[in-house]
Amino acid sequence: MLCKNVHIENSLFLSCFPPSKLFSRDIRCATMNGKSAKRTGHMKHWFAPEVTNSFDIFSASHFTMVSIYFIVLLYFFLAYKPLLNQKRLYTFTKWTLFTLLLVSELGYTTWALSTNTWNMREHAPLHLCGIAGIIGMIAILSNSKKMIQILYFIGIIPAFIALLTPELIYGFPHFRFWKFFVHHMTISLTGVFLVLTSQVSITFRSMVETYAYLNVYAVFAFFLNMVIGANYLYLSDTPTVNSPLDLLGSGVWYYINLELLCIGVFLCMYFLYKIVERISRSTHPTFSHDKKISS
Numbered sequence: 001m002l003c004k005n006v007h008i009e010n011s012l013f014l015s016c017f018p019p020s021k022l023f024s025r026d027i028r029c030a031t032m033n034g035k036s037a038k039r040t041g042h043m044k045h046w047f048a049p050e051v052t053n054s055f056d057i058f059s060a061s062h063f064t065m066v067s068i069y070f071i072v073l074l075y076f077f078l079a080y081k082p083l084l085n086q087k088r089l090y091t092f093t094k095w096t097l098f099t100l101l102l103v104s105e106l107g108y109t110t111w112a113l114s115t116n117t118w119n120m121r122e123h124a125p126l127h128l129c130g131i132a133g134i135i136g137m138i139a140i141l142s143n144s145k146k147m148i149q150i151l152y153f154i155g156i157i158p159a160f161i162a163l164l165t166p167e168l169i170y171g172f173p174h175f176r177f178w179k180f181f182v183h184h185m186t187i188s189l190t191g192v193f194l195v196l197t198s199q200v201s202i203t204f205r206s207m208v209e210t211y212a213y214l215n216v217y218a219v220f221a222f223f224l225n226m227v228i229g230a231n232y233l234y235l236s237d238t239p240t241v242n243s244p245l246d247l248l249g250s251g252v253w254y255y256i257n258l259e260l261l262c263i264g265v266f267l268c269m270y271f272l273y274k275i276v277e278r279i280s281r282s283t284h285p286t287f288s289h290d291k292k293i294s295s
Helices: 002-016 019-047 060-085 087-114 128-142 145-164 175-197 204-228 244-248 252-283
Strands: none
Touching (some): 060 087, 060 175, 087 128, 128 145, 128 175
16 A cells, blocks of 8 residues: 555656656756856956957957947037937936946956956056046036046047057957957047037147146156056057057157157147137037036
């Protein structure tokens, strides 16, 4: 009787849970665990300090990111008037730029700290683009005329050159790849966006003042580089990748040519603004949501 009951109970169990269902459930669990482990592995590689896929300049991923930059840049030039007419879209765009700048900077620091690679020589936001990113956030928060003018000169072209000649070893889709391109694109685009959508004018005086501020900072960076062995502003050496700075020579001539290059870029930016301003005035007047721009 006991054996019969056991047989009946086993039959009922197997009728409810046949072996095929039991085995398929085990297979599904194993598959899910495998996928979970695979995702975890991908995340570790995505955020790891090791280079699993090196960056190649002018590769498909590089070309794609530069293309995205030009698409957004063209959109800003063609659609900045509709942006001003639609306050909600204008506000969304402005705070999206701010968020990308902030997340890029905080994300980079978090990555360096979590991977135990952070050091003052390489990871402090003291390069020109790092300073420009901070100034960009301040300019968005304060709407400061001075900050927008400074960002125009030190943010747009330097960040764009960095996009063309990235000093980067991590390839797609590593976190550092995304951080580098998103950060530098946003720095440059923030400068363009703020100048187009504000009442700030780029004057010859603002150019000279920005040049003076940059040289004061360069003196600080020069001595800081000597103390900690860094290369901020590339005053100690040229970038590790091919860049226009390689053509500036060495020794004293490197610094002289660097100053001349800076003057040339600033003058080009100034005259470019004047040309665009003249074209803009001939088509429609510039106006902004923010009637008062602080100095």
